[in-house]
Amino acid sequence: MVWVWILGATALVLALFATMLSVTLARQIGKRDPSALPRGWRTFLRIAPVAATPATGVTLDTDNRAQIAFIVNPTKDGTAELRERAMRACAIRYLPEPMWIYTTEEDPGTGQARDAIEAGADVVVAVGGDGTVRAVAEALAGEDVAMGIIPLGTGNLFARNLDLPLADTGALLRIVIEGSVSRVDVGWLDIERAFPASREGSTHLFLVMAGAGIDAEMVAGADPILKKRLGWMAYFFAAVEHLGDKRIKATVTVDEGLPLEAEMRTVLMANAGRLPGGLQLIPDASVTDGELDIATLDARGGLVGWTELFGSVVAQGAGIKQTELLRTWRTSRIDHRRGQSVTIDMDSPQRVQVDGESLGRASRVKGRIQAGGLLIKVPAGITP
Structure with a gap:
């Protein structure tokens, strides 16, 4: 064999x-x-040109004395140079000197963002990876203060889904200072049955995806050294180690509707659907539709099923979806549902993750959407 x-x-x-x-x-x-x-x-x-229409919901404040605060992960390379460029960009526009606040191991950005709001910041910018972005967003959700993003991480999932120019620091600074402001949705994950119980009852914000199963195993198993050397490809190698794991049994209930009980490899709740490498894992997910997209992915038959599942992900991203007739003969399947809330009950504790952060194991979680809960700086004239 x-x-x-x-x-x-x-x-x-x-x-x-x-x-x-x-x-x-x-x-x-x-x-x-x-x-x-x-x-x-x-x-x-996503290469078709986007119409330059005004962003909906919020208009940019015309006050050219806006105070900008940068919440910075000091472990990321290039922050010193970025600070000089940010200071210069604000100075030439006659803006106040920007606040520059570093995150710590104890607080990855939430407390610093709240301090910036109290100090009068009109725009709070997350400088770092997905963890820093999520921490800052947690402080800004529900506030009338806009959030900017300068991604310096490995995945930069939320920035990718907003089509921000990841490699162009100058363009990112222009968006932070001169860009439009739009409202986007945020997701919240409530852990109700955790193992160990220290996380039980905790609530976690997510901007892209939360899930349980092989995706969370992949996040937890990614080697930090490989992440620095290979970027998001490190997650692929972590996933390979779990291809032979047992499928999980879970009951998924969307909006208090009829429960769906099934075996699967992973269950995801998505606010946005794009992964690194251009893969559209959940093509219909949108950060402005006020709903969560729930997807269950399954593969049987060893590597044959996994290869077929990968092909299905690529195909659905190109607009080709499985039909019920074809599903009967396939060794993999992807099922989609939509709603404003979802409850996932798992027969045994499974790893859980939000936006690439492992939260340990749980047997019951709830997801919900906060429609339009976050103000975000985007390129002028573009709606996410």
Whole structure:
């Protein structure tokens, strides 16, 4: 049977390589001539031009004396240079000197953001990875203070879903200072039955996705050294180690509707649906629709099922969805539901994560959406 596993692993690697190559080529073609690609691919790659319409819900304050506060993770490279550029950018626009506040191990940004609000900040900018962004957002949710983002992390999931220019610091600073302001949704995860019980009753904000199952195992198992060297690809290697894990049994209840009981590899609740590498795991998820998108993913039959599941994720991102007839003969499936709240009861404790942060194990969690709960700085004229 060893040769079967070798053959399967080889097929999986070739499939991944072929997919990444095709996506890269399509993206380059689309940047030069979007009309050269089918509509589904343009949607999947998000290269179609976005109409420059005013952001809905909130208008940018015309007061050019706005006070900006930067909440900075000091462990990230490039923060010293960024501070000089931020000071200069504010000075040439005759803005007040920006606040520059560092996070700590004890407080990754929530307390600092609240202090900045109390000190009169009109815009609070999270400088760091997904953890810093989530911590700052927790302080700003429900407030009338806008949040900016300068991503310096590995995944930068929320920034990717907002289509922020990750590699262009100058453009990011312009968005923070001159960009439009839009309202976006935020998700909240309540842990009701935790193991150990220290996290029981705790509540956690998420901006992109929360979930239980192999996605949380992947987050918990990612090697920190590989993350620094390989970026988000480190999560792929962590996931491979759990391909042989048992499927979880869970009951999913959306908006107090009929419970759905099934076996699955993972269950996700999404505010946004894009992953690193351009993968649209949940294509219909939107940060402005006031709903959570719930997805259960399952794979059977070893590497054959996992390869098929990966192909389904790529296909649905391009607008090709499974039909009920085809599902009967498949070794994998993806089921979608939508609502404003979801309760997940698992037969045994499973790892849980929010936006790439492991929260330990739990057997019951609840997710809910706070529609329009966060003001966010985006490129001028663009609606998320």
